Amino acid sequence: MNIVVLLKQTPDTESVIRIAGDGRSIETQDIKWIINPYDEFAVEAALRLKEQHGGTVTIVSWGPQRVVESIRTALAMGADKGMLIDDEALEESDSLGIAKVLAAAVQELNPDIVLCGHRAVDYDHNQRGPMVAELLGWPHLPLAVSLECDGTTVKIERPVEGGKMVVESSLPAVVTMGGSHAVWNPRYASLPGIMKARKKPLDVKKLADLGLNPEECGSGAAKIRLVSLEMPPERKPGRIINGDLDTEGKAKELVRALREEAKVI
Amino acid sequence: MDFNIPENLKMMANTIRKFVERDLEPISQQVEEDDRIPEEIVQKMKELGLFGISIPEEYGGLGLGVLGECIAYEELSKTNLCFRTRVATNNGIGSQGIVIDGTEEQKRKYLPKIASGEWTACFALTEPDAGSDAAAIRTRAELKGDHWVINGRKHFITNGDIADVATVFAVTDPEKRARGGITAFIVERTFPGYHVGKIEKKMGLRGSHTAELVFEDCIVPRENVIGGDAMIGQGFKTAMKVLDKGRLTMGASAVGAAQKLLELSARYAKQRVQFGRPIAEFQAIRFMLADMATQIYAARNMVYHAAWLRDTTGAPVTKEAAMVKLFCTEMVNRVADMAVQIHGGMGYMKECPVERFYRDVRLMRIYEGTSEIQKLVISREVLKAFE
Numbered sequence: 001m002n003i004v005v006l007l008k009q010t011p012d013t014e015s016v017i018r019i020a021g022d023g024r025s026i027e028t029q030d031i032k033w034i035i036n037p038y039d040e041f042a043v044e045a046a047l048r049l050k051e052q053h054g055g056t057v058t059i060v061s062w063g064p065q066r067v068v069e070s071i072r073t074a075l076a077m078g079a080d081k082g083m084l085i086d087d088e089a090l091e092e093s094d095s096l097g098i099a100k101v102l103a104a105a106v107q108e109l110n111p112d113i114v115l116c117g118h119r120a121v122d123y124d125h126n127q128r129g130p131m132v133a134e135l136l137g138w139p140h141l142p143l144a145v146s147l148e149c150d151g152t153t154v155k156i157e158r159p160v161e162g163g164k165m166v167v168e169s170s171l172p173a174v175v176t177m178g179g180s181h182a183v184w185n186p187r188y189a190s191l192p193g194i195m196k197a198r199k200k201p202l203d204v205k206k207l208a209d210l211g212l213n214p215e216e217c218g219s220g221a222a223k224i225r226l227v228s229l230e231m232p233p234e235r236k237p238g239r240i241i242n243g244d245l246d247t248e249g250k251a252k253e254l255v256r257a258l259r260e261e262a263k264v265i
Numbered sequence: 266m267d268f269n270i271p272e273n274l275k276m277m278a279n280t281i282r283k284f285v286e287r288d289l290e291p292i293s294q295q296v297e298e299d300d301r302i303p304e305e306i307v308q309k310m311k312e313l314g315l316f317g318i319s320i321p322e323e324y325g326g327l328g329l330g331v332l333g334e335c336i337a338y339e340e341l342s343k344t345n346l347c348f349r350t351r352v353a354t355n356n357g358i359g360s361q362g363i364v365i366d367g368t369e370e371q372k373r374k375y376l377p378k379i380a381s382g383e384w385t386a387c388f389a390l391t392e393p394d395a396g397s398d399a400a401a402i403r404t405r406a407e408l409k410g411d412h413w414v415i416n417g418r419k420h421f422i423t424n425g426d427i428a429d430v431a432t433v434f435a436v437t438d439p440e441k442r443a444r445g446g447i448t449a450f451i452v453e454r455t456f457p458g459y460h461v462g463k464i465e466k467k468m469g470l471r472g473s474h475t476a477e478l479v480f481e482d483c484i485v486p487r488e489n490v491i492g493g494d495a496m497i498g499q500g501f502k503t504a505m506k507v508l509d510k511g512r513l514t515m516g517a518s519a520v521g522a523a524q525k526l527l528e529l530s531a532r533y534a535k536q537r538v539q540f541g542r543p544i545a546e547f548q549a550i551r552f553m554l555a556d557m558a559t560q561i562y563a564a565r566n567m568v569y570h571a572a573w574l575r576d577t578t579g580a581p582v583t584k585e586a587a588m589v590k591l592f593c594t595e596m597v598n599r600v601a602d603m604a605v606q607i608h609g610g611m612g613y614m615k616e617c618p619v620e621r622f623y624r625d626v627r628l629m630r631i632y633e634g635t636s637e638i639q640k641l642v643i644s645r646e647v648l649k650a651f652e
Contacts, residue, residue, distance in 0.1 A: 068272070069272060069275065069276065072272065072273075072276060073276055073279070076276060076280075188280050188283060188284060188312075188313055189276060189279075189280045190280070190312060190313050190314050191277055191280065191313055191314035191315065191318065191327050191337075192314045192327060193314075194273050194276045194277050194280065195273065195322070195327055195328075197273070197276075198273055
């Protein structure tokens with residue numbers, strides 16, 4: 001089976017985010033970069049498919065050279081090869097522009113299935129998977145918490161308001177991953193895997209190598225523009241109910257505060 | 266000067282950091298109470314490849330240089346130190362005798378099992394009357410036909426209770442002792458006459474055990490002299506080479522533990538309120554944090570530099586290694602002391618990890634060469650330059 005994972009590098013969810021001087025981007029110099037956690041689930045799912053059916057897992061990503069580390073991490077987990085599309089023209093692209101680039105990469109690789117996270121933890125647009133599927137004319141199965149594939153069809157389970165929906169399609173298809181770390185439990189990049197990853201092929205491409213024109217996917221083609229960013233308001237400190245009251249008094253005061261101040265009951 | 270850490274070593278550090286955060290740190294207090302590491306965690310350590318970091322690739326390890334090993338230990342030491350100790354004898358003193366001086370057959374026979382973690386290796390040099398004065402060992406080995414017979418008693422042997430194979434040092438020529446009369450042997454647990462004796466009760470490092478090894482007419486095949494017959498009597502040199510290498514990785518562990526103590530202390534100082542303000546706003550606390558951070562910075566750069574020097578020149582860097590062991594292990598003890606002070610009464614409580622670190626790091630100034638022995642080594646090297 002020929003499997004492609006679309007992987008985005010995002011800031012570590014524990015990084016301290018600061019808005020840059022322009023008010024519409026973030027300061028990146030102190031950020032630790034990781035594989036978008038949902039894309040990490042996709043890598044895990046892809047490796048399990050490979051273990052079942054054989055074949056190859058190709059990691060496709062975009063962005064500057066720092067992204068190489070994330071691709072190599074996926075290779076160290078067990079993926080076979082990587083492709084990085086590193087082109088300055090993509091710096092201010094919107095989701096659709098990126099999706100066009102990824103769709104072109106997928107077409108070149110001609111896989112049976114494409115996996116990626118249903119969202120990235122940085123901008124939370126939830127657009128990459130569906131857009132790539134649309135551009136390719138392939139079915140899109142969203143929010144997978146399980147994945148079964150027999151080589152010609154793919155079946156996933158997805159949660160719906162606490163319930164479960166099972167959807168199926170023929171291949172080729174795009175599946176976007178939902179669930180959590182506990183659901184997918186992605187494997188570590190083992191130390192021997194890291195040593196092997198150094199020798200695995202990683203192609204770095206420009207837009208022109210994929211037959212793309214910056215005018216169709218670069219910043220000029222962006223249909224949406226990020227106007228401004230704002231930090232969440234600082235959380236107020238917790239409050240301790242007056243310790244001088246007896247238990248009944250404390251309970252009364254707590255109920256009053258929850259009802260009248262917090263307005264949650 | 267290039268201070269960049271190679272990409273694969275950074276990835277390795279990331280993997281170990283994640284492993285520490287997800288799998289080790291959540292059980293570190295439990296391990297402390299139970300005084301044992303759960304088998305499934307040891308299994309995960311094997312899968313990650315942690316037991317073979319320093320062992321050459323052709324014998325099933327990762328073949329990382331000393332810098333790689335140091336970076337791995339730095340990350341692995343940011344939690345209960347028993348986890349580091351569990352893998353350290355396989356990567357360090359338990360295997361390095363074979364790596365450095367072993368014959369090709371010995372390497373092929375033993376190293377893959379040690380690298381995979383299938384076997385645990387330990388290093389048996391210390392005896393009740395031979396600690397810093399290692400040349401004073403009394404354990405005897407005598408050649409009888411095609412095998413050696415070892416008699417004697419080793420103590421304070423890290424991982425001695427679980428080891429499958431030990432590097433054992435014994436006197437083969439009582440006249441010559443350290444000058445050609447001590448020999449290093451590879452002794453398997455299953456050899457007749459090999460016994461695990463008393464398991465010590467220690468101040469700290471719970472989860473890792475220190476045991477006595479007793480040899481009573483222990484039969485060791487002739488081919489198990491490290492390096493073969495040509496190396497009979499050369500064991501003391503092997504021991505010194507092994508210890509030289511271990512000094513750098515011990516320094517790296519001290520740096521990792523100190524970094525963790527700084528993080529715990531900074532977090533606590535920001536959150537603990539006294540006199541109506543977080544204590545991090547008081548100069549007395551801030552100056553301690555500044556001292557901790559500065560000392561860690563100095564120590565880390567020492568470790569990296571000496572490791573880089575060793576990897577690029579292949580030289581034993583005896584003086585630098587001793588300096589690293591001395592400075593880093595003393596440093597982590599000062600840092601642990603400040604961490605307890607910043608935590609106040611809480612820092613003295615068993616529920617607080619700094620209490621555990623405070624006891625665990627104390628050993629670093631003693632084992633694998635005390636601080637005083639390091640000073641002897643350093644001063645000897647310094648004076649050599651003026652002979």
